[in-house]
Amino acid sequence: MIGILSYLVFFLIQALVYSIVALGLNLQWGYTGLFNIGVAGFFLVGSYTFAILSGPPYAAHLGGFGLPIVVGVLGAMAAAGLVALIVGIPTLRLREDYLAIATIGIAEVLRLIALNAKGLTGGSRGAQSIPRPFQDVIHSNLLNNAVYLLIVIAVVVVVYYALEAMVRSPWGRVLKAIREDEAAASSLGKSPTSFRLQAFVIGCVVMGLGGALNASFVGFIAPTDFMPILTFEIWAMLIAGGSGNNRGAILGSVLVWAFWTSMGSLTQSVLPSDLQVKGGALQIILIGIVLLAILMARPRGIIGEEAVVSREAQLGGGDGHD
């Protein structure tokens, strides 16, 4: 019983950390139509910045500032936002696919830096003993995980309401207007590039937050944690749940992560050990087929975006066919 409970807590922490990243991506893709396929890169920046700022002194690489965890998290968010600015400024004024190419590029470059800049990141051996809140006070593993789950839930709630407030504000309506009809939006005096850049940076800041929470939870990060497969998982979560809907992003994260981990344990228990690598490959192929099927059959996801009708139209017509 305790075993199942502690696994459930462990699973939910992981799924909800991913849901934070998916929420960041939803602001970019769901509401603004930006192709960010370098999610893993912004997650990496958040993770490493947190480890360097809040982690213990490392013999082999930078760190040991031992700053409070909150400062580390804020620093992680700022660093991810800064990288987003560097990528966004040259590419967001161009055709939309350029951002896709640039983001996948920056994710690879960041992974190369994590792998090669040993003095900064620890190279392929990664950064260890990344602190977790209350680890000195609560020693029981299960209890500590439970507290961490509460913290993550609180963060998800705060991020959710903050993003909801943003996308429902006039600012959020401009984002949707640009996504639907750029020419019309710019003819009303809204600069598409500037709004896109804001949405892109804010989304990446949220991804950096997810990265920091992940580093703190896992306690150990290495360059192999940030492969393109991570980006793919987050996209699968958002598309399955329904892009353009923040509740969908959270629901999709839990569902896809449940599917992913159960597929993983299934292939692990069914296949003999010499076929494990092929099992991992099969796992990715199957989830890819599911994702493509959802894209083709239900492009709006499980929940999908809700229609927004202006108050005047609701009062005037009232019969619901707008």
Add this chain to the structure above:
Amino acid sequence: MAQYIADGIILGATLALGAIGLTLTYNILRFANFAHGEFLTFGAYFALALAGVLSFGPNLGSLTFGWSFLLVIVLAAALTAGLAILLDVVVYRVLRRSDVAVALVIASFGASLMLRNVVVFIWGPQPDYYSRAIAIAHPILPGVRVTTDEIFVVVLAAVLMVALHLFLTRTRMGKAMRAVSDNVLLAQVTGVNVANIIRLVWIVGGGLAAVGGIFYGLTVQLIPNMGFNLILPMFAAAILGGIGSVYGAVLGGLVIGLAESLSVIWIDPGYKPAIAFGLMLLMLLVYPSGLLGERP
């Protein structure tokens, strides 16, 4: 220095062949096909499988393969072209028809990950080689040593590029392809069958990518990640040369190949793959239409 230039040209030949297909599909189908790198991977692995069954005759001179390998290259290119068309029919065409056409890029990203893992599933994650024979490098210029395989790669790449040039300028189908690339509606009005041209673009792009992948397998090695590792330099080549321009893709491929190879002189080789990305970002910042691209 001269050796690095020679190495850069050899890498550039691979990149250029890959970038040609990328720039054509980008321009005609209007989306960045991230699965294009997997066409190189599949071309290389198809050739590996075919070379296992179709290997006869002695090796040619100091090459590590015989006449039969030329047949293998042709067949692998044909199979890869088939794979490209299959991917288009099964995935991309459906998404092109729906109103969420923007999902194409995500679909291609997902398809690339899946195809890569199909390679792992069939052939395993370990590196492979076409031949265990050791290719001996001969000095061709003072300070420059290349293997006969590498000379073969550069010569065949040049032959293919000339053939593509003649196809695009001298044949009806080639001209129709350029017309569709310039303006789809205008081409349709003059009676060009756009569906046929799209198929042709996949055949040309997929076939050339397969040859590029085989070249990489011959001069470096075969690994399931090879296409993914080459996709960014290929995009950089296509953007540097100007999207839609076949000649730009060739030029861009050579520039990126040379830049990556020469960068080793000044920076840590671990960062070599970042060079293409840096050049691309710089180009997008100062001159987004590319060296030989259309002027807006």
